[in-house]
Amino acid sequence: MTQIAKETLLASFNAGIHLDGRKLTEYRKLTITTNVSRSAEGSARVLLGDTDIIVGVKLALEKPYPDTPEKGNLMVNAELRPLSNPRFEVGPPGDEAVEIARVVDRGVREGEAIDARALCVKPGELVWSVMIDICTINAAGGLIDASGIGALTALINAKYPEHTEAVVHYEKRTTKSLPLAHQPLPVTVFKIGEHFLVDPLPEEEEHVDARLTIALTEKNHISALQKGGSAPLSKEDIYKMAEIAVKASQELRKQILREK
Amino acid sequence: MEKTEDTLLLQDKSIVIPGEVIATGMGYIPGTGTYREGDKLNAARLGLLTIDGKVVKLLPVSGKYLPKLNDRVIGKVIDVLLNGWRIEINCPYSAVLTLKDATSEFIARGADLTQYFALGDWIVAKIVNVTSQKLIDVSMKGPGLRKLQGGQIIAVNPQKVPRIIGKEGSMVTLIKEATGCNIIVGQNGLVWIEGDPKAQLRVIETITKIEVESHLTGLTERISTFLKGKGA
Amino acid sequence: MGYEKRFDGRGVEELRQMEAKVGVVKNADGSAMFKIGKTTAIAAVYGPRDLYPKFLQNPQTGILRVDYNMLPFSGHGERVRPGGSRRSKEISMVMANALLPVLDLKEWPNAVVDVFVDLPQTDAGTRCAALCAASMALADAGLLMKDMVTAIAIGKVEDKIVVDLNYEEDSYEHGSDIAIAMLPGTGKITLLQMDGQITPEDLKEVFAKAETACKKILEVQKTALKEKFKKPEGIA
Numbered sequence: 001m002t003q004i005a006k007e008t009l010l011a012s013f014n015a016g017i018h019l020d021g022r023k024l025t026e027y028r029k030l031t032i033t034t035n036v037s038r039s040a041e042g043s044a045r046v047l048l049g050d051t052d053i054i055v056g057v058k059l060a061l062e063k064p065y066p067d068t069p070e071k072g073n074l075m076v077n078a079e080l081r082p083l084s085n086p087r088f089e090v091g092p093p094g095d096e097a098v099e100i101a102r103v104v105d106r107g108v109r110e111g112e113a114i115d116a117r118a119l120c121v122k123p124g125e126l127v128w129s130v131m132i133d134i135c136t137i138n139a140a141g142g143l144i145d146a147s148g149i150g151a152l153t154a155l156i157n158a159k160y161p162e163h164t165e166a167v168v169h170y171e172k173r174t175t176k177s178l179p180l181a182h183q184p185l186p187v188t189v190f191k192i193g194e195h196f197l198v199d200p201l202p203e204e205e206e207h208v209d210a211r212l213t214i215a216l217t218e219k220n221h222i223s224a225l226q227k228g229g230s231a232p233l234s235k236e237d238i239y240k241m242a243e244i245a246v247k248a249s250q251e252l253r254k255q256i257l258r259e260k
Numbered sequence: 261m262e263k264t265e266d267t268l269l270l271q272d273k274s275i276v277i278p279g280e281v282i283a284t285g286m287g288y289i290p291g292t293g294t295y296r297e298g299d300k301l302n303a304a305r306l307g308l309l310t311i312d313g314k315v316v317k318l319l320p321v322s323g324k325y326l327p328k329l330n331d332r333v334i335g336k337v338i339d340v341l342l343n344g345w346r347i348e349i350n351c352p353y354s355a356v357l358t359l360k361d362a363t364s365e366f367i368a369r370g371a372d373l374t375q376y377f378a379l380g381d382w383i384v385a386k387i388v389n390v391t392s393q394k395l396i397d398v399s400m401k402g403p404g405l406r407k408l409q410g411g412q413i414i415a416v417n418p419q420k421v422p423r424i425i426g427k428e429g430s431m432v433t434l435i436k437e438a439t440g441c442n443i444i445v446g447q448n449g450l451v452w453i454e455g456d457p458k459a460q461l462r463v464i465e466t467i468t469k470i471e472v473e474s475h476l477t478g479l480t481e482r483i484s485t486f487l488k489g490k491g492a
Numbered sequence: 493m494g495y496e497k498r499f500d501g502r503g504v505e506e507l508r509q510m511e512a513k514v515g516v517v518k519n520a521d522g523s524a525m526f527k528i529g530k531t532t533a534i535a536a537v538y539g540p541r542d543l544y545p546k547f548l549q550n551p552q553t554g555i556l557r558v559d560y561n562m563l564p565f566s567g568h569g570e571r572v573r574p575g576g577s578r579r580s581k582e583i584s585m586v587m588a589n590a591l592l593p594v595l596d597l598k599e600w601p602n603a604v605v606d607v608f609v610d611l612p613q614t615d616a617g618t619r620c621a622a623l624c625a626a627s628m629a630l631a632d633a634g635l636l637m638k639d640m641v642t643a644i645a646i647g648k649v650e651d652k653i654v655v656d657l658n659y660e661e662d663s664y665e666h667g668s669d670i671a672i673a674m675l676p677g678t679g680k681i682t683l684l685q686m687d688g689q690i691t692p693e694d695l696k697e698v699f700a701k702a703e704t705a706c707k708k709i710l711e712v713q714k715t716a717l718k719e720k721f722k723k724p725e726g727i728a
Contacts, residue, residue, distance in 0.1 A: 002412060002413065002414045002415065003336075003382075003412065003413045004411075004412035004413070005409075005410045005411060005412065007410055008410050008411055008412050008454070008457075008460075011457055012457035012460075015457050015458070017457065017458075019412075019457070019460075019461070020461065021458070021461050036612065036613075037532075037563070037565055037566060037612045037613040038530055038613050038615075039530075039565060039566050039567055039568060039613045039614060039615075040565035040566075040613070043565065043612075050518045050519075052517075052518075054563065054612050056563065056564065056565025056566070056612070057565070058564065058565045058570070058571040060570060060571065077564065077574065079563075079564075079574055081561070081608065081610055082538075082559065082606070082608045083517060083520065083523075083534065083535070083536035083608035083609070083610055084517065084519065084536070085519050086519060086520075086538050086541070090559050090576075090608075092575060131564070131565075131571050133563065133564040133565050133571070133574070135563050135564075135610065135612070137516075137517060137534060137610070138517045138518050138519050138520075139519065140518065140519060168569075168570075170568065170569045170570070171568070203412070274718075275717070275718045275721040277631055277640060277713070277714050277717045277718070278594065278631050278637035278638060278639055278640055279594070279637075279638060279639030279640050279675070279676060279677040280714070281677075293636075295638060297677070302638065302639075302677065304596075304636055304637070304638050305631075305634065305635065305636050305637055306631040306632065306634060306637070306717060308721075320634050321634065321721060322521075322522065322632060322633060322634035323521075323633060323634025323635065324521060324539070324540055324541075324633075324634070326599060326600075351540075352539070352540045352541050352542045352543075352554075352600060352602070352603035352604075353542070353602075353603075354542075392601075393551060393601050393602070394600075394601060394602070419634065475721060
């Protein structure tokens with residue numbers, strides 16, 4: 001895989017471009033396909049440059065949690081599959097996978113992508129559980145953002161299966177969509193030297209000083225924040241990064257709604 | 261038993277898949293990448309068919325770098341040892357660079373070796389020994405062998421290296437002259453590129469094009485045209 | 493009662509529609525997708541690469557590891573809990589045994605070749621589709637390989653021996669499901685597993701039908717492998 005000296009990278013950023021010639025706040029080519037897995041109630045495949053991920057949504061009828069008897073359940077899981085990158089190993093999810101799952105989870109949950117109350121079938125007894133699984137097929141950077149795009153698209157794509165009482169008939173799918181409320185999307189802004197950028201290539205990501213993931217709803221409400229990387233950020237840095245994220249999320253959302 | 265007539269079933273320069281029958285009859289001679297089974301001559305790998313008289317060969321089109329004596333390789337310093345450095349060379353086996361192969365300078369016992377080569381440094385070196393168990397020694401003694409400063413390293417298909425270099429270095433010279441970049445191609449499928457950001461991008465595009473089209477005829481002219489204009 | 497018409501209307505020897513593509517995972521040293529009906533397998537090969545812990549190394553040859561995995565949303569019915577199961581462990585092992593006979597890894601002592609197969613959607617025949625994809629990925633990785641590996645599920649539903657079972661046939665009561673991997677060059681069998689019951693006489697018919705089916709699969713694999721190295725468009 002490509003490796004680059006930091007001074008070479010900074011020379012490129014000083015010229016205002018990523019190593020592949022994009023503008024710094026521009027994403028790589030994004031392609032979204034839906035219905036990629038017929039066994040899932042909803043699914044999406046996201047190609048972001050060389051990154052390729054599949055997100056599947058499975059639904060199940062379960063007992064609600066005692067503290068939220070009228071709300072459905074949401075679960076997000078991310079698997080950095082060993083087939084997708086030589087660095088990834090077989091076994092339980094590592095730190096990176098757990099972080100992706102939790103950041104996407106917070107964005108979707110706090111951004112109220114789904115109206116959790118509308119998932120209730122019988123208060124205190126039966127609710128729909130929405131399980132989002134993010135699986136990498138080729139991991140080549142931009143995983144948090146691609147996962148967020150895939151999660152939202154798969155939720156929009158999902159259709160309820162039929163059910164009789166608590167028994168789900170998975171082989172029969174209805175035409176009814178999930179109770180969608182908002183469209184939160186995570187955008188990760190990276191700081192390398194004095195430069196701010198989105199969607200770094202894997203070889204650029206090696207030199208990241210700090211990153212900030214900002215999940216934003218269509219109303220530009222922030223629904224998740226996650227700082228990563230070891231360098232500290234100033235308040236001014238964060239304002240600047242939020243500005244970039246707002247703009248980028250609007251662009252991405254347009255494309256998702258076009259392709260759904 | 262009746263003798264099978266010698267028949268070539270596939271065209272020269274075609275892509276052949278493992279197990280595919282290339283020729284029948286005992287007249288054809290199995291070369292590298294092929295094997296005989298009865299009166300059939302089969303492919304022992306995926307490869308490009310090359311027929312040389314009666315000799316049938318398959319040239320690899322993909323696969324990892326297998327270290328060979330005298331190859332010039334690009335490597336990365338991944339550890340500092342008692343008497344040298346461990347070098348990663350883009351294959352399953354790492355190499356060792358000993359003090360005596362690293363420099364003609366005198367290095368005192370107990371000296372800080374990282375002042376010569378630090379962890380993460382890139383070097384271009386020559387393989388001077390490979391054992392059957394793939395223990396590898398590299399040396400920095402020789403023309404052009406040195407530490408690489410700046411630039412970037414890209415990985416290419418190791419089987420396409422000869423085409424990227426070209427006859428007596430003609431292809432790499434062509435790219436260097438057209439882009440103004442410094443380029444060093446390691447036999448192990450790593451390429452070092454140094455120059456202006458946009459020119460580096462141009463080099464990568466060109467090399468990618470060579471990798472994709474290397475098995476087709478007229479490569480040099482196409483690359484030359486590509487470098488001159490925006491055309492494909 | 494006989495099984496006169498298949499659930500999906502196919503003829504007894506008719507395979508579901510197949511699709512294959514090589515080079516689908518850019519990071520991998522070799523990769524391929526193989527789809528048969530609604531079962532999709534994506535295989536990626538990494539290696540030969542260094543192997544740790546060291547006690548796993550074999551100084552005489554490189555070794556092969558296979559990991560078969562159904563993605564959590566790929567099953568019929570409920571979500572498949574990730575993290576592997578006894579089933580996936582066994583399938584991984586028999587797949588390695590099915591692929592190893594065609595490989596020669598002696599050039600690569602102490603190293604490992606890893607094959608990962610993930611299935612995003614399934615409708616029976618998963619280990620066979622996984623093997624077809626893995627075999628293409630290994631060829632793409634440029635390893636010394638004396639033959640391809642093809643695989644098909646054949647079974648008995650009522651009185652008929654049918655080729656390429658789908659989910660309804662696979663789960664048919666008192667039916668049988670036989671997974672077979674065959675080397676197209678020699679007709680030798682490298683994987684054989686069965687659930688259900690058949691007679692020893694049935695086996696002959698099963699293998700004859702498997703041989704015909706595997707020839708069709710090989711053509712799909714061959715086309716996909718050659719397609720990767722075809723002339724790019726726009727070049728005379």
